[in-house]
Amino acid sequence: MQRKTVQREAIQEVFRNSEHPLRLEDILAQGRLLVPTLNRATVYRNLKLLVEIGWLAQVQHPSLGTIYERADLAHHHHFHCNSCDRIYELPGCVLNAAATPEGFIVQEHEIFLSGLCPACVQPAP
Amino acid sequence: MQRKTVQREAIQEVFRNSEHPLRLEDILAQGRLLVPTLNRATVYRNLKLLVEIGWLAQVQHPSLGTIYERADLAHHHHFHCNSCDRIYELPGCVLNAAATPEGFIVQEHEIFLSGLCPACVQPAP
DNA sequence: GTCGTTGCAAAGCCTTTGCAGGGAA
């Protein structure tokens, strides 16, 4: 059976406090604020476990590499701002299901958008 | 200036003969049929060069890792069949531009679909 | 006391890089 450890608690706390998907380095850095001895391998092992039990989702982002986020989020996709480098989670889905080719059955899909976010479109104040 | 080498010729030939995006191992294996001494590092260097001059496009696929394809293809996306593992290039675009969130300017996008291809949907003959 | 977990170090992939020899122009 699975045991409760301060390390795993810390990692989960990091995700509870985050609005954005996180990369390993972010999780490690923020986790160490809670558990200073937190080890990289421990984080990897716990991320894997949390993904397996369905608490986290692992996403392979084309420009950011592997990112992790809470699995209980509503369906959404990621927008990467080319200017400020932030990742936004866009609610809903921009997939045009009606335009998917005939004969194919789509079971999963992944959409990544990048460009400029509203903050970066505005002229500097 | 850039010189003509049998290695680079071979790599390009592999792409000319291929209908699908290729992974490094595929390129290496097929390239070695043409130039048996072809080295992995050479392939990496030439892929990088061919991407830089715009002859190839490099795509980060969520489940297949890095794949390469001719850059002169019309806009399309990739469909990965979960049953036969083939990669299809779907012409056109299933992005619903009208549904992209207000205020964001989309400059690039990447869409990956996976599921069952027509061949795998048909009952076995 | 048991056995899941951790930290550390080593090892595994994939990709890049340094270097000396080789070949295109």
Place this chain on the structure above:
DNA sequence: TTCCCTGCAAAGGCTTTGCAACGAC
């Protein structure tokens, strides 16, 4: 002859794994 390119080997990221000590239950 010049100097770009190749093959080889070493090194660099990121991630996984073996192992002994630790600690939750």
